[in-house]
Every structure is written in structure tokens, then in C-alpha cells.
Amino acid sequence: MVTTLDKNIEKNLNLIYSNMALNDNFITRNIKLKGNISCSILYINGLVNQQYIENSILYPLLFKIDEELLVDNNLPRYLAEKYIPSYSIKITKDVISITNSLKRGKCVILVDNSDNCLICNTTGGTHRAVTESNVERHVRGDKESFVENLEMNIAIIQQKLRNSHFKIEKFILGKESENDVVLMYIDNLIDPNILGNIKNKLNSINAKYLPDTGYITQYIEGHKFSFFPQTKTTEKPDKAISDMLQGKAVVMVNGSPQVIVLPAVFIEFFQAFEDYSNRLFIGNVIRILRVISSFIVIFLGPMYLVLLEYNAELIPISLIKIIINSRLGIPLNPFLELIFMEFFIELLREGGLRLPTPIGQTLSIIGGIILGDAATKSGIVSPTTLVVVALSVIASFLIPNYEMSLSIRFLRFPMLILAKLFGFFGIIIGAFFILVHLTSIDSFGIPYFTPIAPLRITGFKDLFIKMPINSFNKMTNLFKFPNNKEH
Incomplete structure (x- = not known):
């Protein structure tokens, strides 16, 4: 297969055509330069800035050349x-570079009797303006978020991160779609082993279509059947920059407003960017509340079930009387009550996500109120069970990362089953297996439960309680391979 241009312009056009999908929006503009030299301008309409092509390419070539051009192989360079x-x-x-450039909104200029061509950056088209994220909202800090345009996202990062060690590497992934993927990192902060691991994972992706970061995450994560995410996603440039300064890498995909941050460890999913903007005491209280809320989500329902079915003697007399009175006439046992309510709460949440924002929020709130009221009045669910489920739902909202929130929410169901089968022992078994799993997995070579296991004392400065910000050591210490770590 021929992969380089010829000096005959007709052969070159046919060669490019054979490597492109010739749809109606593929434009070939043939013109004559002074000296009767044939020239062709190629681009894909809709991907380019049409006005820029007319003003900066067509107009100069047609009307600004005031000399008789000579046939020469270096004529394209002279014109440029x-x-x-x-x-x-x-x-x-x-030819491959030419076709890839055309697909990305660039303009190609061919000149007869030359085996060189010009590729001009004429990228245009329409894209969404930079706005505030609907998913990640900050009370304090930057309001900008990423958009679907890769070049604009790169520019946002470069505008905020003026570091001479900042590196950008481009990949083309997806055999059919040929998606542009960018890997960004700070080369004097990231561990070379981690960087090499990430590059190998990206290069090993064998997929036809990669429209979103979620697809890439599923290909590169090491523990695909784990409940817990091993990468973070964010729409906020300030978060991405902060993570790169800690020795991490960021992966961007053209067409996705979210970026992947990797590696990621468990405790990070309970830390919010605002923690570092708030005063020390306030930030620590909120962070502790998040950790407590995750325990409430996982263990409150199972504990309630165990106390009712196995260890009712542990409940104070005054409280057990209220629970017994509330359960009179309830046809379902506590386990079925909890499963029933948890299931319908998840239905409401999922339904709210799929509807337009105002309608979805209304459905989640009003639907929850109506469902709870109807369930208690009809005698299907007891009020105490409803309170337990409501507390679990509210607690799940405190977890700042959506993916980790999903993981913890769905851990409730196996924990409820274990509590039903084995009582308190079942809860202990479930907690044990969760802990063993957390300590056995890694994220691109970094232990997932670091700095707790393995123990890293330096990491405790920013664990469940945040120390004063001026006492932080370089956080890149946490993101080094074991033989490179500084204790």
C-alpha cells in the first residue's frame, strides 16, 4: 500500500480519496496558481472554520500572489x-498523517509537481461553552468545568498550570472511530513505573469505539470485578491539576467532558477539593462526617435487621416498645421490608437521573415522600424501617465521589443478606471480606488502601483528619512504587 505522496496531483488526490470516506461534506476546491500550477484544497465541511479558510488560505492563494511561480518540489514550503x-x-x-488531519478539522493543500503538502490548522465547528459543572459543584473555588472539545480542555489546563515539566502525549485509540486520547502528567513528579504502566495499558486497548472515559476505565483497570473504582473521574480542571501535582496522570478523551485521574486510592474518594479551602476545624468535621456516613450506608440497615431478628434484648425497653407497636399488622418481615424499600429508592434515583434535571429532582423528592407515606399508611412498611432507610439514603449523599457512592450503596444488599443469614457474625464476615479486598487490590501498582495498608506515616497528615496545610509533605510520596517510597 502506498503511504507517501507522488508528484502528480491527480494521483495524490486519488490516493487520499481511497483512504477517506467521501461523504457530501468532504470538499475539494481546485484552483490555479500563477504560472498555471494546479492546486487543490481539501477539508471536511463542519469540522473546519470556513471563514478562516476563505480569508487566510483561498484569498491569499488566488489574489495575493504577484509573481510567476516556478514548478518546484519545495513550492508548498515557499507558499507557506x-x-x-x-x-x-x-x-x-x-498519507496517514494527511487523512488523520482531515478527520480532525484541518485543511490540506496539494500542489502539482510536488510530493509535499501543507496541513493548516483550521479546526472549527461548534462546541459547548465552558460552564459550571452540573455534577461537581463547589461552594468555593473555580467554577469552570471541562467541555467535549479536547483542544479546549488542554488549553484550560495549560492556562492554569504553567509548569515547564508538564507533558502531553497523544494517542489514537479505537480501530473504527480513531478517537483522540491525551495523557497528561508532570514528568518530574510522576513515578516512571506508574507512567510506563499507564502507557502500556493505553496502548493495549483493542476496541472499535471509545466515545467516553468510562470505556477506557473499563479497559485499563486491573481489578475489573471489584466493587470499588480504581480511577477517579472529574469535570473540574482544578481537581485534575491538583492531582497531577501529587504525581498522578490525567487521561482526556475527545468528546467527553470528564477526565480520568490515575492512580487513585480508597481514602481519596472521601476527600473533596473544598476541604483545602475551608478552615482546618470545619474541613475536618465535614471529612469525618463523610467517613461516618459511609459506615451508616453499609451497616445501619444490617444492624437494624440483626437487632430485630437476633438480638432484640440489646435494644432499650422504651425503644423496643415503639418498634413493636409500629410493626403491628406489618405482613413483611424486617428483611423483606428493607429490601423492598432499598429497591424502590434505587428505582427513584435511577429514574431521576434519566429525566431532565428539574423533573428528575422533583421525581426523586416527591416520589420518595409519596412512596414512604403510602407504604406506611397501607401497612406494608413500618415507620421505623422507613426511618432507617431514609437515614441510609441521606448518608449516601455525603460521599463526594459518585462512583464510590454507587459502590458503597450496592454493598448494602450483600450485607443485608449476610445479616439475615448469620446475624452479627454475618456483619463481621462481610466487614472482614471488604477489608481484605481493599488491602489486596492496587491501582496501577499503588496499594489501594494506602497509607493505612501498607502503613505510610506521611500519608496520615491528610487522611481522615487534615493537618494544617503548611505541614504537608510532598503528596507524591504516596504515589510511588514500593521500592521508590520515602518513609
């Missing part, structure tokens, strides 16, 4: 240097 005021021009003869 003297007549085309494009801010970014590349000279190449590689």
Missing part, C-alpha cells in the same frame, strides 16, 4: 512562508 498567514502549518508527504 510567504503567502499563507496560518498560525499553524505542517509540511508532510505521509
Whole structure:
């Protein structure tokens, strides 16, 4: 297969056409330069800035050339240097590079009797403006969020991170879709082993289509059947920059407003960017509340079930009387009550996500109120069970990371089953297996439960309680391979 240009413009056009999908929006503009030299301008309409092509490429070539051009292999370079005021021009003869550039909104200029062509950056089209994220909202700090345009997302990062060690590497992934994927990191902070691991995982992806970061995450995570996410996603540039300064890498995908941050350890999913903007005491109280809320989500329902079915003697007399009175006439046992309510709460949440934002919020709130009221009045569910489920739902809202919130929410169901089968012993078994799993997995070579297991004293400065910010050591210490760690 021919992969380089010829000196005959017709052969070159046919070669490019054979490697492109010739749809109606593929434009070939044939013109004559002074000296009767044939020239062709190629681009895909809708991906380019049409006005820029007309003003900065077509107009100079047609009306600004005031000399008889000579047939020469270096004529494209001469035109680029003297007549085309494009801010970014590349000279190449590689057909693959030409077709890839056309697909990405660039313009190609072919000149007869030359095996070189010009690639001008004319990227245009429409994209969403930079706005505040609907998913990650900050009370304090930057309000900007990423958009679906890769070049704009890179520019947002470069505008805020003026570091001479900041590196950007581009990949083309997806055999059919050829998605642009970018890996960003700070080369003097990231561990070379982690960086090599990430690159190998990206290069090993063998997929037809990668439209979103979620697809890439599923390909590169090491423990695919784990409940817990081993990468973070964010729409906030300030979060991505903060993580890179801790020795992590960021992966961007063209067409996705979310970026992947990796590696990620368990405790990070309970830390919010605002923690570092708040005063020390306030930030620590909120962080402790998040950790407590995760225990409430996982263990409150199972504990309630165990106390009712196995160890009712542990409940104070005054409280047990209230619970017994509330359960009179209830046809379902506590286990079925909890499963029933948890199931319908998840239905409401999922339904609320799929509807437009105002309607979805209304459905979640009003639907929950109506469902709870109807369930208690009809005698299907006791009021105490409803309170337990409501507390678990409210506690789940405190977990700042959506993916970790999902994981912890769904851990309730196996824990309820274990509590039903084995009582308190079942809860202990479940907690033991969760702990063993957390300490046995890793994220790109970094132990997932660090700095607790293995023990890293330096990491305790920013664990469940945050120390004064001026006492922090370099957080990159946590994201080194074991033989590179500083204790």
C-alpha cells in the first residue's frame, strides 16, 4: 500500500480519496496558481472554520500572489512562508498523517509537481461553552468545568498550570472511530513505573469505539470485578491539576467532558477539593462526617435487621416498645421490608437521573415522600424501617465521589443478606471480606488502601483528619512504587 505522496496531483488526490470516506461534506476546491500550477484544497465541511479558510488560505492563494511561480518540489514550503498567514502549518508527504488531519478539522493543500503538502490548522465547528459543572459543584473555588472539545480542555489546563515539566502525549485509540486520547502528567513528579504502566495499558486497548472515559476505565483497570473504582473521574480542571501535582496522570478523551485521574486510592474518594479551602476545624468535621456516613450506608440497615431478628434484648425497653407497636399488622418481615424499600429508592434515583434535571429532582423528592407515606399508611412498611432507610439514603449523599457512592450503596444488599443469614457474625464476615479486598487490590501498582495498608506515616497528615496545610509533605510520596517510597 502506498503511504507517501507522488508528484502528480491527480494521483495524490486519488490516493487520499481511497483512504477517506467521501461523504457530501468532504470538499475539494481546485484552483490555479500563477504560472498555471494546479492546486487543490481539501477539508471536511463542519469540522473546519470556513471563514478562516476563505480569508487566510483561498484569498491569499488566488489574489495575493504577484509573481510567476516556478514548478518546484519545495513550492508548498515557499507558499507557506510567504503567502499563507496560518498560525499553524505542517509540511508532510505521509498519507496517514494527511487523512488523520482531515478527520480532525484541518485543511490540506496539494500542489502539482510536488510530493509535499501543507496541513493548516483550521479546526472549527461548534462546541459547548465552558460552564459550571452540573455534577461537581463547589461552594468555593473555580467554577469552570471541562467541555467535549479536547483542544479546549488542554488549553484550560495549560492556562492554569504553567509548569515547564508538564507533558502531553497523544494517542489514537479505537480501530473504527480513531478517537483522540491525551495523557497528561508532570514528568518530574510522576513515578516512571506508574507512567510506563499507564502507557502500556493505553496502548493495549483493542476496541472499535471509545466515545467516553468510562470505556477506557473499563479497559485499563486491573481489578475489573471489584466493587470499588480504581480511577477517579472529574469535570473540574482544578481537581485534575491538583492531582497531577501529587504525581498522578490525567487521561482526556475527545468528546467527553470528564477526565480520568490515575492512580487513585480508597481514602481519596472521601476527600473533596473544598476541604483545602475551608478552615482546618470545619474541613475536618465535614471529612469525618463523610467517613461516618459511609459506615451508616453499609451497616445501619444490617444492624437494624440483626437487632430485630437476633438480638432484640440489646435494644432499650422504651425503644423496643415503639418498634413493636409500629410493626403491628406489618405482613413483611424486617428483611423483606428493607429490601423492598432499598429497591424502590434505587428505582427513584435511577429514574431521576434519566429525566431532565428539574423533573428528575422533583421525581426523586416527591416520589420518595409519596412512596414512604403510602407504604406506611397501607401497612406494608413500618415507620421505623422507613426511618432507617431514609437515614441510609441521606448518608449516601455525603460521599463526594459518585462512583464510590454507587459502590458503597450496592454493598448494602450483600450485607443485608449476610445479616439475615448469620446475624452479627454475618456483619463481621462481610466487614472482614471488604477489608481484605481493599488491602489486596492496587491501582496501577499503588496499594489501594494506602497509607493505612501498607502503613505510610506521611500519608496520615491528610487522611481522615487534615493537618494544617503548611505541614504537608510532598503528596507524591504516596504515589510511588514500593521500592521508590520515602518513609
